[in-house]
Amino acid sequence: xxxALKVRGLQASVGSVKILNGIDLDVPFGEMHALMGPNGSxxxxxxxxxxxxPDFTAEGEAWVDGREVLxxxxxxRARLGLVQAFQSPVAVPGVDLAELMREAAEERGxxxxxxxxxxxxxxxxxxxxxxxxxSINDDLSGGEKKRSEIFQISVLSPKAALLxxxxxxxxxxxxxxxxxxxxxxxxxxxxxxxxxxxxxxLSYVEPDRVHVxxxxxxxxxxxxxxxxxxxxxxxxxxRKRLGIKTPSAAAPARPSSDFFTDLPFEV
Amino acid sequence: xxxxxxDTLERLNAAxxxxxxxxxxxxxxxxxRLDMPSPKEENxxxxxxxxxxxxxxxxxxxxxxxxxxxxxxxxxxxxGSAVMVDGRLTGIENHSEAWLxxxxxxxxxxxxxxxxxxxxxxxAAAALAFSSDGISLxxxxxxxxxAPFVIDVQSTLPDTVTFPSLDIRAEENSEATVVVLLRSPxxxxxxxxxxxQTTVGSGARxxxxxxxxxxxxxxxxxxxxxxIGRDATFRAGExxxxxxxxxxxxxxxxxxxxxxxxxxGLYFGEMEQVLDYRLVVNHVGxxxxxxxxxKGAVEDQAQSVFTGLLRIxxxxxxxxxxxxxxxxxxxxxxxxxxxPNLEILCNDIICGHGSSVGPLETEPMYYLMSRxxxxxxxxxxxxxxxxxxxIGRLPVDDLDEPARQAVNRRFAEAQEGGRx
Ligand SMILES: Nc1ncnc2c1ncn2[C@@H]1O[C@H](COP(=O)(O)OP(=O)(O)OP(=O)(O)O)[C@@H](O)[C@H]1O
Ligand SMILES: [Mg+2]
Numbered sequence: 001x002x003x004a005l006k007v008r009g010l011q012a013s014v015g016s017v018k019i020l021n022g023i024d025l026d027v028p029f030g031e032m033h034a035l036m037g038p039n040g041s042x043x044x045x046x047x048x049x050x051x052x053x054p055d056f057t058a059e060g061e062a063w064v065d066g067r068e069v070l071x072x073x074x075x076x077r078a079r080l081g082l083v084q085a086f087q088s089p090v091a092v093p094g095v096d097l098a099e100l101m102r103e104a105a106e107e108r109g110x111x112x113x114x115x116x117x118x119x120x121x122x123x124x125x126x127x128x129x130x131x132x133x134x135s136i137n138d139d140l141s142g143g144e145k146k147r148s149e150i151f152q153i154s155v156l157s158p159k160a161a162l163l164x165x166x167x168x169x170x171x172x173x174x175x176x177x178x179x180x181x182x183x184x185x186x187x188x189x190x191x192x193x194x195x196x197x198x199x200x201x202l203s204y205v206e207p208d209r210v211h212v213x214x215x216x217x218x219x220x221x222x223x224x225x226x227x228x229x230x231x232x233x234x235x236x237x238x239r240k241r242l243g244i245k246t247p248s249a250a251a252p253a254r255p256s257s258d259f260f261t262d263l264p265f266e267v
Numbered sequence: 268x269x270x271x272x273x274d275t276l277e278r279l280n281a282a283x284x285x286x287x288x289x290x291x292x293x294x295x296x297x298x299x300r301l302d303m304p305s306p307k308e309e310n311x312x313x314x315x316x317x318x319x320x321x322x323x324x325x326x327x328x329x330x331x332x333x334x335x336x337x338x339x340x341x342x343x344x345x346x347g348s349a350v351m352v353d354g355r356l357t358g359i360e361n362h363s364e365a366w367l368x369x370x371x372x373x374x375x376x377x378x379x380x381x382x383x384x385x386x387x388x389x390x391a392a393a394a395l396a397f398s399s400d401g402i403s404l405x406x407x408x409x410x411x412x413x414a415p416f417v418i419d420v421q422s423t424l425p426d427t428v429t430f431p432s433l434d435i436r437a438e439e440n441s442e443a444t445v446v447v448l449l450r451s452p453x454x455x456x457x458x459x460x461x462x463x464q465t466t467v468g469s470g471a472r473x474x475x476x477x478x479x480x481x482x483x484x485x486x487x488x489x490x491x492x493x494x495i496g497r498d499a500t501f502r503a504g505e506x507x508x509x510x511x512x513x514x515x516x517x518x519x520x521x522x523x524x525x526x527x528x529x530x531x532g533l534y535f536g537e538m539e540q541v542l543d544y545r546l547v548v549n550h551v552g553x554x555x556x557x558x559x560x561x562k563g564a565v566e567d568q569a570q571s572v573f574t575g576l577l578r579i580x581x582x583x584x585x586x587x588x589x590x591x592x593x594x595x596x597x598x599x600x601x602x603x604x605x606x607p608n609l610e611i612l613c614n615d616i617i618c619g620h621g622s623s624v625g626p627l628e629t630e631p632m633y634y635l636m637s638r639x640x641x642x643x644x645x646x647x648x649x650x651x652x653x654x655x656x657x658i659g660r661l662p663v664d665d666l667d668e669p670a671r672q673a674v675n676r677r678f679a680e681a682q683e684g685g686r687x
Pocket of ligand 1: 017
């Protein structure tokens with residue numbers, strides 16, 4: 001099977017602040033990979049850089065199903081099959097969720113009936129009916145926003161899905177639903193990169209690989225056992241095992257203190 | 268063709284009661300005394316008129332009635348309608364218990380409203396001196412009329428000026444909805460100076476929505492004065508799309524205790540249009556409330572102006588007054604001016620204002636594009652969403668769809684033409 005998402009030597013910065021320091025990653029079709037890492041290690045940045053957020057400048061290479069995406073506009077990447085569920089999605093007042101999904105379908109040349117069918121199906125699965133006619137992420141609770149994000153992934157069914165902490169803030173039943181949806185999506189047409197801080201979801205849907213990111217790098221990868229090790233020993237334990245001693249070398253450069261809130265390493 | 272002079276005034280006066288005639292003469296004196304407004308005056312800042320009222324004439328007879336158009340056809344269910352063409356009342360239809368008819372005819376029964384004073388500016392003076400006719404609508408006390416009254420004011424003849432007078436009174440505990448359309452065909456350089464006066468009696472509920480859809484050469488200089496009684500509710504809807512210059516000078520006074528006013532609406536300027544909103548809400552009575560909420564966009568070289576003054580007089584304790592004006596600037600050459608203002612002469616009130624001017628925001632753009640919407644489609648969706656909040660608050664639901672279509676079409680055309 002091919003590779004849904006392949007990343008090589010990806011570096012990224014905002015202005016003069018370097019955040020990603022060389023990422024290599026392969027998520028084959030049919031697989032789900034978990035990406036873990038301390039706060040501020042660059043997980044969300046990786047998603048944004050891959051999806052084409054205009055604030056970042058990137059170097060390196062990234063392919064979605066064999067198509068190079070880094071030079072493309074955000075919308076082209078999405079239509080090639082790379083879509084993320086945002087960690088903190090922005091509110092879009094006045095634009096409702098169903099409308100967005102219909103526009104997205106129309107842009108892809110999907111006929112309106114098929115679009116409505118997909119919307120209805122995903123809406124049943126994630127109990128989204130009350131939110132379809134409401135403004136996107138406007139006055140939604142934290143968990144409702146996450147539901148809205150996974151709902152959109154389910155409607156758009158991308159080739160490579162980036163789920164950025166979709167399980168955070170969800171109630172127990174919803175975590176199970178997300179897990180079973182990921183389980184179903186993990187088919188021959190999709191590869192999933194799931195960013196999470198909680199090994200709980202990984203007990204419902206077992207990852208094929210677990211990657212750990214620190215200071216803008218993937219510092220180690222392994223099987224599901226790696227998540228359990230983290231659960232037990234924390235990042236501090238992992239650092240000891242890997243002999244990561246000089247955090248300032250791995251941490252992103254800091255031109256001023258207010259860029260940095262959550263220190264990934266002890267300084 | 269009639270010039271704006273005393274001969275014309277005396278001709279008009281021949282048919283009216285003496286009290287009206289003498290008020291007209293007084294207005295003519297003001298007209299002679301006042302200069303054409305200039306952008307140097309604070310209240311006319313940003314506005315270049317580009318014509319001289321003295322050089323314009325009042326049409327002697329009305330031209331051809333205009334075809335219906337999207338807004339009118341959306342208002343199929345009506346309590347009554349009145350059509351004015353080039354300053355003359357040409358049609359009246361009324362299915363309600365309200366009195367709807369010619370203002371000139373009404374003057375025989377009761378004096379016209381005097382909410383607008385001739386010293387306001389030269390246009391107000393001219394409107395009060397030279398209005399040949401108008402429409403009077405009176406909702407009798409304790410009557411509720413559900414369907415909207417539609418007042419269709421047209422200007423069809425080039426180089427003319429008309430002064431339609433629109434006098435709307437909702438008596439005690441009555442209820443009504445009114446839509447006023449101001450329109451002219453493209454390429455007709457005419458000036459319309461409507462004098463809209465609304466009186467909302469105690470406990471009454473009235474909404475008046477003006478739909479400004481003049482053609483590309485048309486000018487409207489509208490004065491809207493409203494007076495709101497005890498526990499009365501007034502809603503003013505504004506849809507501003509048309510005209511080379513469209514100005515609304517709206518002053519509303521909350522006189523009685525417990526009265527409330529809401530001014531909601533949207534405007535969208537294109538090409539060289541100037542859309543000019545001057546709003547004053549005057550809180551006089553205790554426990555009165557106001558909410559001004561206008562959203563606008565400008566593209567090409569269009570300009571918009573919003574000045575909104577919330578004035579809370581001594582004694583207006585328990586007032587709540589809010590004002591929001593949000594503007595999208597969609598082309599480099601376009602400009603939106605937004606100046607909210609407060610004048611508070613009283614303690615114990617709640618007051619707030621917000622104003623913004625800027626392009627489409629980048630984070631929502633990125634969000635929509637990350638779902639696969641092209642930049643152009645994402646822009647259209649955001650523009651549509653921007654106006655949706657204002658459309659949802661318009662007092663007349665039948666106007667939602669034509670308003671939505673009009674703003675969407677306007678932006679889509681600019682996109683297609685590469686103007687935004
Ligand atoms: N636009 C930006 N400008 C400056 N710094 C940024 C910007 N975006 C992210 N950063 C910094 O980059 C680092 C990585 O942030 P990122 O959001 O990718 O972390 P994360 O791994 O997703 O953390 P979390 O687990 O808390 O979600 C942080 O130190 C953050 O402050
Ligand atoms: Mg994050």
